[in-house]
Amino acid sequence: MPDHSKISNLASDRVRSIRMSAIKEMAILSASTKDAASLAWGLPSFQTPEYIRQGVVERLGLDEDIGKYALPDGLKEFRQRVVQRHQEETGVLVEADDHVMITAGNMQGMSILLRTLINPGDEVILTDPCFSSHIQQVRLNEGVPVYWPLDEAHEWCLDVDRLPELITERTRALIIVTPSNPTGKIFSEQKLRRIGEFARQHGFMIIIDDPYSLFTYENRKRFFNLASVENLFDHMVYLYSFSKAYAMSGWRLGYMIAPAWIKQQVIKVHDLNLICAPRIAQVAGLVALSGDQHHLSVFESELAKRRALICDRLDGLSHVFEYHRPEGAYFVFPRIQVDHEDAYEFCLRMLDQVRVTLTPGSAFGPSGEHHVRMAYCVSEQTINLAFDRMEEHFGKA
Ligand SMILES: Cc1ncc(COP(=O)(O)O)c(C=O)c1O
Numbered sequence: 001m002p003d004h005s006k007i008s009n010l011a012s013d014r015v016r017s018i019r020m021s022a023i024k025e026m027a028i029l030s031a032s033t034k035d036a037a038s039l040a041w042g043l044p045s046f047q048t049p050e051y052i053r054q055g056v057v058e059r060l061g062l063d064e065d066i067g068k069y070a071l072p073d074g075l076k077e078f079r080q081r082v083v084q085r086h087q088e089e090t091g092v093l094v095e096a097d098d099h100v101m102i103t104a105g106n107m108q109g110m111s112i113l114l115r116t117l118i119n120p121g122d123e124v125i126l127t128d129p130c131f132s133s134h135i136q137q138v139r140l141n142e143g144v145p146v147y148w149p150l151d152e153a154h155e156w157c158l159d160v161d162r163l164p165e166l167i168t169e170r171t172r173a174l175i176i177v178t179p180s181n182p183t184g185k186i187f188s189e190q191k192l193r194r195i196g197e198f199a200r201q202h203g204f205m206i207i208i209d210d211p212y213s214l215f216t217y218e219n220r221k222r223f224f225n226l227a228s229v230e231n232l233f234d235h236m237v238y239l240y241s242f243s244k245a246y247a248m249s250g251w252r253l254g255y256m257i258a259p260a261w262i263k264q265q266v267i268k269v270h271d272l273n274l275i276c277a278p279r280i281a282q283v284a285g286l287v288a289l290s291g292d293q294h295h296l297s298v299f300e301s302e303l304a305k306r307r308a309l310i311c312d313r314l315d316g317l318s319h320v321f322e323y324h325r326p327e328g329a330y331f332v333f334p335r336i337q338v339d340h341e342d343a344y345e346f347c348l349r350m351l352d353q354v355r356v357t358l359t360p361g362s363a364f365g366p367s368g369e370h371h372v373r374m375a376y377c378v379s380e381q382t383i384n385l386a387f388d389r390m391e392e393h394f395g396k397a
Contacts (some may be wrong), residue, residue, distance in 0.1 A: 129365045186223050
């Protein structure tokens with residue numbers, strides 16, 4: 001008889017050592033819990049805007065190449081439109097051929113980028129808390145995540161004075177998400193610029209993972225895109241995702257703006273990984289950027305209402321959760337105030353006993369322990385249902 005126990009051990013140590021994303025794990029558990037009210041997954045409730053869907057339908061009838069591969073770095077017309085957008089957003093003019101690569105979203109863009117940058121044992125500095133997948137992506141590429149604690153007492157701002165002690169000979173990159181997932185913090189221009197100075201001084205790359213820059217509410221003026229600092233261009237890779245601002249998470253689309261030497265290397269990995277981003281999604285992206293952007297203000301004002309609602313409901317549970325009001329994106333990251341073993345145990349209990357799905361903060365780094373992440377991109381009805389149930393369970397403040 002063949003020994004099947006050996007077969008099941010054939011998965012590599014590297015893959016076995018990483019964890020399934022807690023966000024997806026909770027989403028999977030939630031799906032098998034009848035009628036759970038889920039605040040776990042940052043998946044906006046919005047539909048892809050009509051002008052994008054309609055534009056793709058038209059092109060499906062007209063473009064006989066739409067079902068074919070594109071070149072690995074993407075359709076030229078789309079890359080040229082991306083150049084224009086990047087200039088509008090940052091003031092920096094890049095070259096479509098030298099610097100722009102179309103990706104299948106920021107998760108894929110980050111994967112191939114880290115694969116390109118990291119040798120085993122190289123270090124990547126991550127804010128702590130950070131987007132949980134970044135931790136596992138660094139590990140999957142045999143890199144070492146180095147946690148840079150955010151300052152919770154000051155609304156999760158960057159503590160730049162602590163950065164120098166984390167930089168070593170092996171520091172390859174530092175990843176920034178602003179507004180932040182999971183805290184909703186918008187990092188200040190002054191602190192971001194200081195990171196830029198360190199990158200130039202110590203020769204590492206800054207990776208900006210940007211799904212949320214269009215969700216800044218009343219704080220628009222405080223948002224600063226570090227990719228707009230021209231003299232940091234050689235130290236910067238900017239990843240933009242269409243998933244959130246264009247409600248295109250299922251299309252799988254993003255782009256990367258990188259120095260030419262990175263594009264030359266990363267394109268090989270991208271080709272081996274995917275060949276090209278789905279061409280139909282690239283066509284959709286071109287339509288998305290070319291059309292009237294009216295939906296953005298509609299999405300943002302809807303999310304602002306949901307933020308007001310969730311903050312109001314959190315205030316009603318102040319004996320259970322203590323939180324900082326998020327400035328952007330659509331997450332809030334409260335500290336758990338009631339008895340619990342750890343954030344994971346608390347979330348499992350909430351799902352099992354209260355039928356509310358939350359993401360354990362520990363998945364976002366050590367500083368996230370004893371917190372939960374709540375995504376308020378879901379409908380007001382779901383937010384209310386989740387909080388009605390929690391109020392019933394814990395009582396009102
Ligand atoms: C910081 C961050 N990066 C990347 C992603 C995934 O982006 P995409 O859908 O473009 O792969 C998310 C989604 O939640 C995110 O929050």
